[in-house]
Amino acid sequence: MGLTPEDVERLDDIVKRTRPLHRGDFLFRNGDRFRSLYVVKTGSVKSFAPSPEGGEQVLGFHLPGEIIGLDAIEKDAHACSAKVLETSAICEIPFGRLEELTASIASLQHQMYRLLSKEIAHDTDMLLLLGKKSAEERLAAFLISMSKRLQKRGLSPTDFYLSMSRHEIGNYLGLAVETVSRLFTRFQDEGLMLVDRKHIQLLNLEALDGLVGGAGPCRQQQNRARAPVAGD
Amino acid sequence: MGLTPEDVERLDDIVKRTRPLHRGDFLFRNGDRFRSLYVVKTGSVKSFAPSPEGGEQVLGFHLPGEIIGLDAIEKDAHACSAKVLETSAICEIPFGRLEELTASIASLQHQMYRLLSKEIAHDTDMLLLLGKKSAEERLAAFLISMSKRLQKRGLSPTDFYLSMSRHEIGNYLGLAVETVSRLFTRFQDEGLMLVDRKHIQLLNLEALDGLVGGAGPCRQQQNRARAPVAGD
DNA sequence: ACCCCGACTTGATCCAGGTCAAGCGTCGGC
DNA sequence: GCCGACGCTTGACCTGGATCAAGTCGGGGT
Numbered sequence: 001m002g003l004t005p006e007d008v009e010r011l012d013d014i015v016k017r018t019r020p021l022h023r024g025d026f027l028f029r030n031g032d033r034f035r036s037l038y039v040v041k042t043g044s045v046k047s048f049a050p051s052p053e054g055g056e057q058v059l060g061f062h063l064p065g066e067i068i069g070l071d072a073i074e075k076d077a078h079a080c081s082a083k084v085l086e087t088s089a090i091c092e093i094p095f096g097r098l099e100e101l102t103a104s105i106a107s108l109q110h111q112m113y114r115l116l117s118k119e120i121a122h123d124t125d126m127l128l129l130l131g132k133k134s135a136e137e138r139l140a141a142f143l144i145s146m147s148k149r150l151q152k153r154g155l156s157p158t159d160f161y162l163s164m165s166r167h168e169i170g171n172y173l174g175l176a177v178e179t180v181s182r183l184f185t186r187f188q189d190e191g192l193m194l195v196d197r198k199h200i201q202l203l204n205l206e207a208l209d210g211l212v213g214g215a216g217p218c219r220q221q222q223n224r225a226r227a228p229v230a231g232d
Numbered sequence: 233m234g235l236t237p238e239d240v241e242r243l244d245d246i247v248k249r250t251r252p253l254h255r256g257d258f259l260f261r262n263g264d265r266f267r268s269l270y271v272v273k274t275g276s277v278k279s280f281a282p283s284p285e286g287g288e289q290v291l292g293f294h295l296p297g298e299i300i301g302l303d304a305i306e307k308d309a310h311a312c313s314a315k316v317l318e319t320s321a322i323c324e325i326p327f328g329r330l331e332e333l334t335a336s337i338a339s340l341q342h343q344m345y346r347l348l349s350k351e352i353a354h355d356t357d358m359l360l361l362l363g364k365k366s367a368e369e370r371l372a373a374f375l376i377s378m379s380k381r382l383q384k385r386g387l388s389p390t391d392f393y394l395s396m397s398r399h400e401i402g403n404y405l406g407l408a409v410e411t412v413s414r415l416f417t418r419f420q421d422e423g424l425m426l427v428d429r430k431h432i433q434l435l436n437l438e439a440l441d442g443l444v445g446g447a448g449p450c451r452q453q454q455n456r457a458r459a460p461v462a463g464d
Numbered sequence: 465a466c467c468c469c470g471a472c473t474t475g476a477t478c479c480a481g482g483t484c485a486a487g488c489g490t491c492g493g494c
Numbered sequence: 495g496c497c498g499a500c501g502c503t504t505g506a507c508c509t510g511g512a513t514c515a516a517g518t519c520g521g522g523g524t
Contacts, residue, residue: 049360052445057360071356073349079356099345103338110331116348117305123355124303124311128281128289130362131406135511166472174363176512181473197472197520213284367481398502408482413503429490429502 002107014097027082034072043088049080058172085163138173140211158202234339246329259314266304275320281312290404317395370405372443390434
């Protein structure tokens with residue numbers, strides 16, 4: 001991505017490899033001073049924000065290759081917490097050092113902007129999901145997303161284990177646990193997937209993809225695309 | 233914010249002032265090549281993403297001082313559109329030039345990271361809003377947000393005009409127009425605000441703030457904070 | 465090997481808010 | 495100044511999904 005081997009080495013030098021973390025360990029907690037970004041090497045992590053009332057909002061699940069902590073730069077403190085879902089290898093990148101590096105390597109700076117921008121674009125997608133989509137569409141989108149991200153890492157896009165609980169999935173998607181459970185059952189009945197505990201097998205990616213929003217008899221549509229209007 | 237007057241001048245040099253834009257004008261459209269960031273000087277802008285089915289998701293309303301287009305860096309193309317809501321003055325900042333500048337001015341680079349990070353943190357807040365909050369909480373949060381942002385710009389935090397329609401507000405908050413309308417009426421009945429067409433007067437900021445989520449009899453709480461767990 | 469607890473499923477019921485259906489007031493165009 | 499239309503309000507009704515309430519199952523600890 002436009003970095004010389006020498007650049008890569010410099011970047012590599014500032015990355016800290018920590019010993020493997022285990023289920024339940026925190027990368028950081030809400031309120032912690034911001035020092036580093038974290039990259040998942042293997043395993044998975046969830047990030048979540050405690051909401052005032054005592055509940056929490058799951059903000060994301062992070063798979064290998066994904067980066068965590070970008071939202072903390074502005075306030076110089078973490079606004080959310082990150083907890084390891086299974087035994088995981090995590091790299092730590094001290095942000096101060098990274099900033100120095102990006103200031104002297106233009107292409108790295110560009111990558112950094114792209115990374116931050118990508119995170120924004122992703123959040124934007126989630127906003128659409130939570131604002132406009134039905135429970136069915138949300139869960140289908142979640143499964144497709146997992147599938148694609150695993151594939152990107154060279155893992156099976158159709159056969160995988162979920163490291164998070166139904167509860168966490170529901171929280172993430174703005175749904176009750178019961179709804180998630182029922183939908184898994186339904187998808188299975190419809191032959192779209194096999195569910196066994198945390199073991200997921202997707203049998204019909206296309207159909208699942210179709211559920212996400214493209215097709216469908218245009219269910220809930222709260223902005224009744226006033227069709228005939230011409231000069232628009 | 234750590235810039236020398238000379239730095240400021242350099243930044244100022246690359247900013248383009250465009251002639252005023254009018255209601256309905258586009259800053260950019262979904263799919264356009266990404267060239268510049270835009271800053272609202274006066275007026276307001278809405279950004280929105282067309283969803284596959286023909287509807288649209290309003291992603292945000294941008295008031296003076298706010299920046300637009302950060303989500304386009306990654307793909308080098310705009311994933312959403314931005315439309316001017318009322319006669320507005322907008323500055324354009326060619327991103328290529330800005331990148332050059334941030335590479336040579338460390339504090340500017342830092343500001344840029346903070347800006348991007350802030351956007352992420354803001355989207356995160358919206359996720360919580362859309363994922364967990366009731367219609368009442370959403371609208372209250374929207375009003376408080378408008379109030380605070382106007383105040384930051386030295387405008388009245390309690391007396392202002394909304395440049396967007398009820399429809400757009402509803403779309404933004406994931407609510408039907410009717411719900412927005414009913415809530416405005418209710419808030420007015422409860423003495424929290426005065427509504428006259430687009431003219432808004434907030435009478436009780438504290439009460440409105442209270443509605444947002446902090447207090448309240450803990451309505452919907454789909455992750456029953458398993459209270460007593462110790463080692464957590 | 466057993467037990468216990470937490471995770472999950474399934475069914476019954478409820479309700480916030482979406483949808484449908486009239487009006488009505490305002491504003492821009494002529 | 496009149497007219498048409500769009501934006502907003504209000505009421506009636508309906509439904510997706512939350513909540514409540516039992517079970518069932520599996521896995522880890524002793």
